[in-house]
Amino acid sequence: MALITFEGVGLSYGGDNVAHDVSFAVNAGEFWGIVGENGSGKTTLMKALLGLIPCASGRIVMGEGLKPNEIGYLPQQSVIQKDFPASVEEVVLSGTIGWRGLKPFYGRRERERAAKSMDMLGLSAIKNRSYQELSGGQQQRVLLARALCATQKCIVLDEPTTGLDPVVTAEFYQLLHEINGQGMTVIMVSHDIEEAVRDCSHILHLSCHPLFIGTASDYRNSAVGRKYIKERAV
Amino acid sequence: MSTIASIFQNMPEIMTRAIVVGTLVSVCASLLGVTLVLKRYSMIGDGLSHVGFGALAIATVLSAGSASMAVSLPIVMASAFALMWLTENRRMQGDAAIAVLSTGAIAIGTLLFRFSDNPYQDICNSLFGTASMALLTDADMWITVGVSTAVLVLFVFFYTRIFSVTFDSSFAKATGVRVNAYAMMLAALTAVTVVIGMKMVGAIMVSGLIIFPALSAMRVAKRFKSVVITSAALSLGCFFIGFFLSLLIEVQPGPAIIAVHVLAFVVCCIVSAVKTRVKARKNRSIVVEPPCKA
Numbered sequence: 001m002a003l004i005t006f007e008g009v010g011l012s013y014g015g016d017n018v019a020h021d022v023s024f025a026v027n028a029g030e031f032w033g034i035v036g037e038n039g040s041g042k043t044t045l046m047k048a049l050l051g052l053i054p055c056a057s058g059r060i061v062m063g064e065g066l067k068p069n070e071i072g073y074l075p076q077q078s079v080i081q082k083d084f085p086a087s088v089e090e091v092v093l094s095g096t097i098g099w100r101g102l103k104p105f106y107g108r109r110e111r112e113r114a115a116k117s118m119d120m121l122g123l124s125a126i127k128n129r130s131y132q133e134l135s136g137g138q139q140q141r142v143l144l145a146r147a148l149c150a151t152q153k154c155i156v157l158d159e160p161t162t163g164l165d166p167v168v169t170a171e172f173y174q175l176l177h178e179i180n181g182q183g184m185t186v187i188m189v190s191h192d193i194e195e196a197v198r199d200c201s202h203i204l205h206l207s208c209h210p211l212f213i214g215t216a217s218d219y220r221n222s223a224v225g226r227k228y229i230k231e232r233a234v
Numbered sequence: 235m236s237t238i239a240s241i242f243q244n245m246p247e248i249m250t251r252a253i254v255v256g257t258l259v260s261v262c263a264s265l266l267g268v269t270l271v272l273k274r275y276s277m278i279g280d281g282l283s284h285v286g287f288g289a290l291a292i293a294t295v296l297s298a299g300s301a302s303m304a305v306s307l308p309i310v311m312a313s314a315f316a317l318m319w320l321t322e323n324r325r326m327q328g329d330a331a332i333a334v335l336s337t338g339a340i341a342i343g344t345l346l347f348r349f350s351d352n353p354y355q356d357i358c359n360s361l362f363g364t365a366s367m368a369l370l371t372d373a374d375m376w377i378t379v380g381v382s383t384a385v386l387v388l389f390v391f392f393y394t395r396i397f398s399v400t401f402d403s404s405f406a407k408a409t410g411v412r413v414n415a416y417a418m419m420l421a422a423l424t425a426v427t428v429v430i431g432m433k434m435v436g437a438i439m440v441s442g443l444i445i446f447p448a449l450s451a452m453r454v455a456k457r458f459k460s461v462v463i464t465s466a467a468l469s470l471g472c473f474f475i476g477f478f479l480s481l482l483i484e485v486q487p488g489p490a491i492i493a494v495h496v497l498a499f500v501v502c503c504i505v506s507a508v509k510t511r512v513k514a515r516k517n518r519s520i521v522v523e524p525p526c527k528a
Binding site: 050051052068069071073075078080081084085086087090091093094095097098104105106128130132133146150 | 390394409459
């Protein structure tokens with residue numbers, strides 16, 4: 001059984017239908033890019049996957065023992081976060097909140113997990129630094145480390161490279177590939193089709209309903225893919 | 235004014251009540267302030283204090299007297315839930331909702347105070363806390379002890395969750411935290427803190443007790459835990475300095491405490507500016523971290 005299966009999912013946002021008939025399956029270890037224009041329903045689809053909003057029709061089935069709150073989420077940065085007084089370690093530790101029960105404080109298990117993900121993303125040296133003083137790329141790595149604290153199976157990213165310069169963006173994708181290589185399923189929402197096609201293994205192109213579902217290399221050769229990639233290149 | 239100072243000096247039990255209430259309110263307000271300021275909810279505390287004024291007027295009309303807190307607590311708490319619900323569900327712009335509620339409560343409160351025996355004195359007391367610290371009853375003190383213990387216990391117990399919800403509510407929600415429940419809890423805790431804080435500095439200034447310590451602490455501390463601790467310490471310090479200074483120079487305690495908070499904020503701003511300068515001079519070259527160590 002697939003890790004996550006969308007079965008005829010339809011979504012509405014504020015009373016409007018934003019997506020319909022979305023059916024596809026994500027298998028463990030795949031790297032999906034959900035692409036589409038603004039207003040194509042990709043962000044709403046991601047919110048439904050995270051359980052932030054309900055499906056208007058159809059359903060999302062989790063397999064392989066994946067629980068809905070076991071998905072690591074990397075949301076877009078809010079204004080509140082940019083100047084938030086918190087250390088890197090405090091932010092990363094907060095990723096454990098979904099599975100550590102009602103204990104008031106962090107225990108050894110949580111600290112070890114946080115140390116492991118900070119180590120993996122090269123954050124150990126700056127774990128006592130304040131989040132507000134970091135560069136955009138570093139902040140994004142901190143949020144990725146927090147997402148890794150929340151899950152061992154699947155992470156979902158919402159436009160993770162918005163506002164990052166090309167070098168930092170490339171480094172960030174390198175990290176995602178390494179994490180994906182260790183068996184983590186990655187689902188990324190992006191408006192940058194070129195980037196997604198280059199870095200993802202699978203593509204869902206959404207325009208209220210799926211225009212394309214399949215591997216990235218098939219997408220490149222498909223009519224939809226050729227059209228959109230060419231448009232971007234011009 | 236010399237009368238207030240002499241009341242405190244001649245009646246030790248009034249002094250004790252003022253210090254107990256002041257200490258507890260200062261700590262509660264400063265802890266909640268950190269989350270409220272960071273979540274951009276500062277104005278909620280302000281709006282609620284005006285509702286508190288209206289509620290006090292109702293208590294006076296009902297001639298609840300020493301039980302005024304028992305009347306105003308449920309009213310302010312209900313308004314807090316309503317404000318939070320309006321803000322979270324975007325039924326109305328948050329700031330507009332607060333303005334409507336504040337001015338409405340002030341208007342109705344002022345009208346209702348007409349029915350009290352001593353309207354001008356009562357209005358002055360409720361708004362500016364002119365003599366209220368000297369008028370604290372035993373019932374006020376015990377309600378404050380109970381309520382603030384609840385605030386402190388809840389804040390400490392849910393500390394890590396409050397952090398998570400404050401920093402990133404969509405992440406918290408996706409990992410299964412009931413974000414709305416925490417927003418409501420925060421609203422309830424703020425409401426009770428406003429009600430007990432009004433007894434200290436009056437309705438107009440009570441949001442200062444909530445906002446100043448957090449703002450000052452954020453100038454000098456850069457980690458959440460240290461911001462929380464600094465905020466509580468500053469709040470206690472300002473209360474004691476302001477309170478005893480007011481006795482010494484014979485002015486009202488409420489405004490004196492808030493004035494000391496203003497001073498503390500200015501000092502924290504200067505400290506922060508100096509720190510940034512020194513740091514900038516030290517780190518002319520920026521050290522770049524290695525991107526990955528897999």
